[in-house]
Amino acid sequence: MSTSPRSQAVKRDWGHDETGCTVLHIDMDAFYASCEIARHPELKGKPVIIGTGNRAVVSAASYEARAYGINSAMAVATARRKCPQGIYLPVDMAYYRATSRKIFALIATVTDQIEQVSVDEAYVNVASALLLWHEPTAIARWIRATVHDRFNVTCSVGIATNKLIAKLASTNAKPDGMLLVPASRNAEFIQMLPLRSLPGVGPASAERFRRWGVETVAQLADLSESELVQITGSKIHAHDLLLAAQGRDERKVTPHTPEKSIGAERTFMADTTDVQTVSNLLRRSSEEVAASLRTRGLVARTVTTKLRFDDLSYATKALTLTEPLDSAAVIFPTARKLLFAMLHMAPDVTELPRAVRLAGVSTSGLSPSKTTALQPALDFDVNDEAPALTATPDNGTASADTVRRRQEGSAKGSRTGSTRATTTADLERLRTAEKTLDSIRTRYGKGSIHLGLG
Numbered sequence: 001m002s003t004s005p006r007s008q009a010v011k012r013d014w015g016h017d018e019t020g021c022t023v024l025h026i027d028m029d030a031f032y033a034s035c036e037i038a039r040h041p042e043l044k045g046k047p048v049i050i051g052t053g054n055r056a057v058v059s060a061a062s063y064e065a066r067a068y069g070i071n072s073a074m075a076v077a078t079a080r081r082k083c084p085q086g087i088y089l090p091v092d093m094a095y096y097r098a099t100s101r102k103i104f105a106l107i108a109t110v111t112d113q114i115e116q117v118s119v120d121e122a123y124v125n126v127a128s129a130l131l132l133w134h135e136p137t138a139i140a141r142w143i144r145a146t147v148h149d150r151f152n153v154t155c156s157v158g159i160a161t162n163k164l165i166a167k168l169a170s171t172n173a174k175p176d177g178m179l180l181v182p183a184s185r186n187a188e189f190i191q192m193l194p195l196r197s198l199p200g201v202g203p204a205s206a207e208r209f210r211r212w213g214v215e216t217v218a219q220l221a222d223l224s225e226s227e228l229v230q231i232t233g234s235k236i237h238a239h240d241l242l243l244a245a246q247g248r249d250e251r252k253v254t255p256h257t258p259e260k261s262i263g264a265e266r267t268f269m270a271d272t273t274d275v276q277t278v279s280n281l282l283r284r285s286s287e288e289v290a291a292s293l294r295t296r297g298l299v300a301r302t303v304t305t306k307l308r309f310d311d312l313s314y315a316t317k318a319l320t321l322t323e324p325l326d327s328a329a330v331i332f333p334t335a336r337k338l339l340f341a342m343l344h345m346a347p348d349v350t351e352l353p354r355a356v357r358l359a360g361v362s363t364s365g366l367s368p369s370k371t372t373a374l375q376p377a378l379d380f381d382v383n384d385e386a387p388a389l390t391a392t393p394d395n396g397t398a399s400a401d402t403v404r405r406r407q408e409g410s411a412k413g414s415r416t417g418s419t420r421a422t423t424t425a426d427l428e429r430l431r432t433a434e435k436t437l438d439s440i441r442t443r444y445g446k447g448s449i450h451l452g453l454g
């Protein structure tokens, strides 16, 4: 959900000359909340907030909820104070993704020139579709009406000659609006917007500009390039800002589906600095992610560890592996290493330097496992200890009858020193073990069994 600054003043008729306006920016309105309202029509008109648990963060909010001052990345506890009567629902990413896929399949009937930037947002180059449709606004109108009719989700569309203006137009057309900016009005349009509307101008640089007396795009456009270099400290950034302030943008719409990722994350009951607690959660997340990859027949190349700190800021660190994987036995040790690397910690540290509120693991660089050769690198450091199967009762608590079964043959791959070479056979055994766990979980529930990974 976008928190980009908007301006009521630009939400007006800019003229009807559509010549060259072949870029559409399509953005679903309050997408997660709209998806929930679509399947629970009784929630329509109510403040709906996606995100539950007092320690979680708001993922999306309906416009009714935003009227209470609720926005994304706000702590759910804060949101509950602002709007106690709100309807708070858990995130159901699988459902939002499924809806998104159907919406983009519909848009693809107009043209295949779609650059999807997120689950609910895309640039579309409609140039080739104009033979049939004649006017970009006709396409935008049809998409808006059809998405609404079929999915009960509204979207806003910006129509312009380039991506920069199209995106700002859709942002300012929200909710459920459409805004055409004719070619001749690009500069005038963008210069009416707050400085923060320009790409690359965040709170810190806005503050730097303010100290120089620059608070609007129009004021920035009046600066010389050398003044801009002085303020930003970067020739490239200064040049880009000058072009943007004139409404110019050379970027092409590049057909693309976003790098999909599969991840799992959880908020702790209380902020923690305990490495073991965070590590346990990373292990659990790694198992969930690996199971999800296998269920979907995918392998991943990149592992990312994510932390959200007690001040709600967050950090991620990623590692791309030499070979694709779908096994928690590889994902978890990688995620754990990334945790240590991210916080510059020595391997024997037991306390994190900062309190952590949420931790998670995600994988990206996905491809179908059928068509991807799974040949684990021989030098991959899985763990010193061979993974063991640890079964726990369904309530997820450890118990005395915990079963520990050491993986047979794991010692064969051992080497002296802290790292251990993993043979293809080892990895294959682990994958088989994890697949067995998948079927146990399917029968007895998600929390029924876990890999004992270090």
Ligand SMILES: [Mg+2]
Pocket (backbone or CB within 6 Å): 001, 002, 027, 028, 029, 030, 031, 120, 121
């Ligand atoms: Mg959106």
